[in-house]
Amino acid sequence: MKKFVAMMLAAVMCLACMTACGAPAASNVSDGSSIIIGGVGPLTGDYANYGTSVRNGMVQAVEEINAAGGINGMEVVLDFQDSAADPDSAVAAYGKLMDNGMNVFTGGVLSGETASAVAAANEDGVPIVTPTATADAAIVGNPNTFRICFTDSSQGLASANYIADNKMADKVAVFYQSDIDYSVGLYTNFETQCAERGIEIVEVQTFTADTATDFSTQINAIADSGVSLVFIPIYAAEASTFLTQAQGKLDGKIFFGCDGLDGILGKVSDPAVAENVVMLTPFAADDPDAQVQAFVTEYKADNGAAPDQFAASGYDAIYVIKAAVEKAGVTTADADFDAKVVAAMTAIEVDGVTGTMTWGEDGETTKAAKAMIIHDGVAVLYTAG
Amino acid sequence: MIHFLQTLISGLSLGSIYALIALGYTMVYGIAKMLNFAHGDIIMVGAYAAIVAVFQMKLPGLVAVLAAVLVCTVLGVTVEFLAYKPLRQSPPLTVLITAIGVSYFLQNIALLIFGSEQMASPVIMKLPALVIGGVQIDGITWGTLAVTCIIMLGLTLFINKTKMGKAMRAVSEDKGAAELMGISVNKTITITFAIGSALAAIASIFYGSAYVYIRPTTGAMPGIKAFTAAVFGGIGSIPGAMLGGILLGVIEQFAKAYISTLWSDAIVFGVLVVVLIVKPTGLLGKKISEKV
Numbered sequence: 053m054k055k056f057v058a059m060m061l062a063a064v065m066c067l068a069c070m071t072a073c074g075a076p077a078a079s080n081v082s083d084g085s086s087i088i089i090g091g092v093g094p095l096t097g098d099y100a101n102y103g104t105s106v107r108n109g110m111v112q113a114v115e116e117i118n119a120a121g122g123i124n125g126m127e128v129v130l131d132f133q134d135s136a137a138d139p140d141s142a143v144a145a146y147g148k149l150m151d152n153g154m155n156v157f158t159g160g161v162l163s164g165e166t167a168s169a170v171a172a173a174n175e176d177g178v179p180i181v182t183p184t185a186t187a188d189a190a191i192v193g194n195p196n197t198f199r200i201c202f203t204d205s206s207q208g209l210a211s212a213n214y215i216a217d218n219k220m221a222d223k224v225a226v227f228y229q230s231d232i233d234y235s236v237g238l239y240t241n242f243e244t245q246c247a248e249r250g251i252e253i254v255e256v257q258t259f260t261a262d263t264a265t266d267f268s269t270q271i272n273a274i275a276d277s278g279v280s281l282v283f284i285p286i287y288a289a290e291a292s293t294f295l296t297q298a299q300g301k302l303d304g305k306i307f308f309g310c311d312g313l314d315g316i317l318g319k320v321s322d323p324a325v326a327e328n329v330v331m332l333t334p335f336a337a338d339d340p341d342a343q344v345q346a347f348v349t350e351y352k353a354d355n356g357a358a359p360d361q362f363a364a365s366g367y368d369a370i371y372v373i374k375a376a377v378e379k380a381g382v383t384t385a386d387a388d389f390d391a392k393v394v395a396a397m398t399a400i401e402v403d404g405v406t407g408t409m410t411w412g413e414d415g416e417t418t419k420a421a422k423a424m425i426i427h428d429g430v431a432v433l434y435t436a437g
Numbered sequence: 438m439i440h441f442l443q444t445l446i447s448g449l450s451l452g453s454i455y456a457l458i459a460l461g462y463t464m465v466y467g468i469a470k471m472l473n474f475a476h477g478d479i480i481m482v483g484a485y486a487a488i489v490a491v492f493q494m495k496l497p498g499l500v501a502v503l504a505a506v507l508v509c510t511v512l513g514v515t516v517e518f519l520a521y522k523p524l525r526q527s528p529p530l531t532v533l534i535t536a537i538g539v540s541y542f543l544q545n546i547a548l549l550i551f552g553s554e555q556m557a558s559p560v561i562m563k564l565p566a567l568v569i570g571g572v573q574i575d576g577i578t579w580g581t582l583a584v585t586c587i588i589m590l591g592l593t594l595f596i597n598k599t600k601m602g603k604a605m606r607a608v609s610e611d612k613g614a615a616e617l618m619g620i621s622v623n624k625t626i627t628i629t630f631a632i633g634s635a636l637a638a639i640a641s642i643f644y645g646s647a648y649v650y651i652r653p654t655t656g657a658m659p660g661i662k663a664f665t666a667a668v669f670g671g672i673g674s675i676p677g678a679m680l681g682g683i684l685l686g687v688i689e690q691f692a693k694a695y696i697s698t699l700w701s702d703a704i705v706f707g708v709l710v711v712v713l714i715v716k717p718t719g720l721l722g723k724k725i726s727e728k729v
Contacts, residue, residue, distance in 0.1 A: 096553075097548075097553055099553070100552065100553050100554075101553070101554055230698075230699055257698055258698045258699055259698060260699075260702075262658055262702065263698075263701065263702060265648050265658065265659070266447070266450075266451045266648070266690075268447035268450065268451070268690070269444060269447055269690050269693040269694045269698070270693070270698060272440070272443045272444070272447065272694070273694065276440060289555055289650070289652075292555070292650060293648065293649070293650055296649050296650070297648075319554075319555060319650075320557075321557030321649055321650075
């Protein structure tokens, strides 16, 4: 009898699952008084700092927009879910957001979770404006997805071009993490473009997540190669370890990295170790631009620390959504909300804190990168020479 | 030649840290006959204890070392009492799984208290660098080597010359017989854990001084490497742990420098496999014949 009851319960559960999964997910149409923007990102776990930054940037943009009357008269509601950087949790969070009536999605914060959530969102047709997923493949396959940040390949390319254009070095060493897509992607594209521009890579050293404690051998090899510039397409946590151990061995060399190095000054135990670090990034908190400074001041007042590139991209994502919805002239009560917002994305130009952006059909943005250099513990705009 | 010496020095530097951690591992294994996989995480706790002591409580370096030792010893004994003691009669596999559980538990507690962001640890061990023949040996490198040697000698003497050490060897050989001879097995194992955890605290101070950045998962990888070192040198053997640790570090750095940074771990573990095939008890391990 017990067994029979258990079987029945199991059957009911299966049925319930099937109805939930099988129902055609319709777009969320509401009464048009509010617009729900949903986001996913790591708020706990090893990458919590990135998710928290993006969310803080978004919260600030939402507060500003609501104070100024909302979007097309609609109040903006932000619903941000935790993924703990796990792609499966991100997909589950996406489902929950759709159930909560989400109108526009901002994807994930990291590339892996964004790729999964964007793929899951494909058949629902919900517009997606994703702030910080840099892997080239993260938004491929979903025509409703647009990206705020640069891709890995464009960053590797831009780095080589920047070094060549500003004659920073003609012989370089590379130090990258061989077990993450971000670092490998940047390095491969950097290598290709270096060959094109006549920059010689004389030394390549690598590490993995498991061997990220002791870099002395790699540092010795780079020191022996005698280059004046080291390309480090890695994240700030590993970079801080590398730079700390390189003290006294690689002094005077330029360390050139991309957006992964963002926030490095907050991670090193002593700002002096980050001397001569150059970052090619779309956002710099020390940019004298008035719009950037207004954002930075407000962010500091709310969160007690200067915003990083993640916070800035999150902030911009909300304003981009606002621009697209206003251009489309729709509210969430319109049945063709999704299609009109997606169509508007390729027609807008947004002047955000991470640069002036336009979008192509492929969802990629075009904007200029700024190079920042750290001197005496402060990041300032890099000037050649 | 300079390159060769530089690589040797960085191998010794890494190896001495492995050796220091391996001593604690092998000590607990040798006496209690259990693999304490949480050993690496006790090091992590020690490192956080030093951070709190120096940066938040503003204690001087030496007091912070004592605080870390105290915290780790209390933690080690508590873990032993709560998690391992009730399993004294269980099969070794049960205890092993419990140890892995304790390891995850400690990591997640640290994650809750300190967050996932890395924290800079205080550089307590500040020793002058030595320059020999144009090659610089960092203070922390020879400091760790010296301390590891002293601890190795101290432990060997303690186990072979003192009454407590004799009791430990007896427990290691046969718990039942030791109990019949009037030795308190539980007390002996508790003391073993206390010593092992205190060693972990000392290792954490050197680890923090050498590698600066601490996060909740910091203990995991050095823990596994040190365990490998202990097996390499012959698990249970105290001089073996020292030798295994140093060899492991040196092989790792030479593989990185002369072969490939991508292959270093594969080479290190490849050497381990070869050693275990040729000498299954490890380099200095004793051959134990089972009596039937």
